[in-house]
Amino acid sequence: MMNRELSLSTFEHAKKIIPGGVNSPVRAFGSVDTFPIFVQKANGAYIYDVDGNKYLDYISSWGPLIFGHNDEDIKSEFIKAIENGITYGVPSYVEVEMAQMITDAYPACEMVRMVNSGTEATMSAIRVARGYTGKKKIIKFEGCYHGHSDSLLVKSGSGTLTFNTPTSLGVPDEFIKNTVVCRYNDINSIIDAIDDDIAAVIIEPVAGNMGVVAPSENFMKELRKITRQKNIILIFDEVITGFRLSYGGASQIFNIEPDMVCFGKIIGGGLPVGAYGGHKDIMGMVSPLGKVYQAGTLSGNPLAMSIGIKTLQKLKDNPKVYEDLEQKAIKLEKGFKENIKRLNLDFKINRFHSMMSLFFTQKEVNYYEDVQTSDVKLYAKYFKSMLEQNILIPPAQFEAIFFNTAMSEEDIKYTIKANYNALEMINAQ
Template sequence: MSLFEEAKKYIPGGVNSPVRAFGSVGGEPVFISKGKGSKIYDVKGKEYIDYVCSWGPLIVGHSNERIVSRLKEVIENGTSFGAPTELEIELAKLVVEYVPSIEMVRMVNSGTEAVMSAIRLARAYTDRKKIVKFEGCYHGHSDSLLVKAGSGALTFNQPSSPGVPDEFAKLTLIADYNDIESVKKLFKENKDEIAAVIIEPVAGNMGVVLPKGNFLKELESVCKNEGTLLIFDEIITGFRLAKGGAQEYFGIDPDITTLGKIIGGGLPVGAYGGKKEIMEMISPVGPVYQAGTLSGNPLAMAAGIETLKILGEEGFYDKLREKSNKLWEGFRENCNKLGLKFAFNCIESMGSLFFKEGVVESFADAVESDTKLYATFFHKMLAKGINLAPSQFEAMFVSSSHSEEDIDKTIKIHYEVLKEMFGN
């Protein structure tokens, strides 16, 4: 009996997060035993160059020596106290220092929890109920936001989920990513009723989709004019595009920012932060209640601190950009050599190959991709030792631990696989 078959006896679908089940690409998931640097190893000992990076958190690679060493020190003193520690202050200081719009930050345990809490805070601050999200953007699995979502919900053709009350869904208005007119229309139809607009500044859950032109600037302006809070979901882009995230990269000043993934250095963590006036509405200072037994636990704080310190070192992002660009340019060149006109979107160390021709600038563009072709591509790459996300609608991530040899090998295998598939 395979591990997957055994897992299905005890765990729904055999996995603890749906996309891991390989539902959209077929076959059985690979069970991993360890990771080091840019590589992961399955239970049979096979090595893979990893571009999933635990779905984004591992920007410095697997089992980074500095992070592991720090965790060993901290774990000797205990894993959780349910009481304040100095580590919480240290990580909070780094976040406030790095992220331009954040004056205060609250630590939580996941991205979903961060977004859920940010929405509650925005509703309390504005005394309004409705929120705007964008089709294909994924903000975790809380009820209000699991409407026309991306990520696993898109992979499994469930953009909305059973169990989400209609009453909740009615408070969530849907706009089209990269279409500012669709946003303005919602504001016109719901005058003085919208508490917040939440957006992935670079969409990463319908594949990588970049904001066009002045879209984010215009969105910021609309929100300010309407007295609505702008929430940047930087759970993927936070510390990924730049030290200060997408808001630094694009020069936007959101009211609230949600963080996750990289901020925990590979451990479960989330955070939300923003202007002091807004954040001081949170209990125990203000009336908005939010709590968590393991929030700010020492292990997650220590891993996050070490990660952010590494990212703050001079030249970190320049080096990461250089190796990422080499990979993306290699992929484009391979497609050109083979006469393939598939869309490829990338920004810094995030990228996606879409199996469709033309541009991908919206959810409607992304879902035109040929998922069967992606499944074939995925399995052929996996067989040759390259680990990609088991879904067309996710991102590839490059880490600082990927070597020149890794990049060259990946480009070579990418060419071989496309040539096998399209016979050129």
């Protein structure tokens, strides 16, 4: 049995001074019926907890660490940047350089504004869309999570789905009534919901917060067609997928240009960051050009910008990174499927490029209601078995696993073996 005594005592202390003992709900490990590990350090594909345990990390800080932990190039850039100061409060050249990289990579982003988180990006994008159209309502989708701003905490995914609280206390009815929730992957639900007061549709182009659920090609094409016909702003939330699935994100993969797009995670190389952008006529609404106000003292922070630029440059210079990540995912998916077959089980695996989820259900997972059939108690047992084998996967059924370039062939093989052991344990009970 793995020793995690120091993590447990740290957690008990943390609960006295931090709500729930954590600074983000999914970190509490509550949905997998255990307590969290507390990290001491990380390097490459591994993280190490305060008890000295070493884990192969499939969380990768929820996506941004494409090159693994403590990448030498990125670390060197951070040290170089910090010697020039940590924050200025006035413009710096690296902000402009980052904006240029994003606008070059995304045709839909003719202008972009830096912020400090994905939540801030989506919240701001919706405000701009409302200001631009003069309309009040927005459409989002069941199971898609766009941060914790009031108008978006309606049938969310991720932590809210895990804890079975699709809305949150403190969200006024006035916000809820202006948020219309549609069925992901179901174009008819959009057709039925649209009226003349819809300002925007916001979507995760690949859902990653109800587990990985990819959209059908027809759904995405029809969504773009309908929003154009109805003069509705289409917002792609690429906080997870942007620069991870390809250099041009899901927008490039689907060959669909949204009106606005939101970023986070990767464009800061792992530091707190976000951004939102779009066509010039839309972004021209943002202060000081226009009358939609949005500001942030630390927006465009030089440390995050410098590391983000280094990360994006490495991706741009090494396009085979995406092939490498996907090949790792394909091998893991194949190994997991073989294990499931050998054990006469019937669980489902969803994979889209380098994002993957194992669902403990016999039902194909294409819609939000399919996700809900997954057995979270079985996932909890599976999680704990993998953790005992020194593999860290998301502490919630409704999250994706992420790959990084630091993972070796041996790491993948070991994970497949651990998966077999965990599934065999579940099957025996």
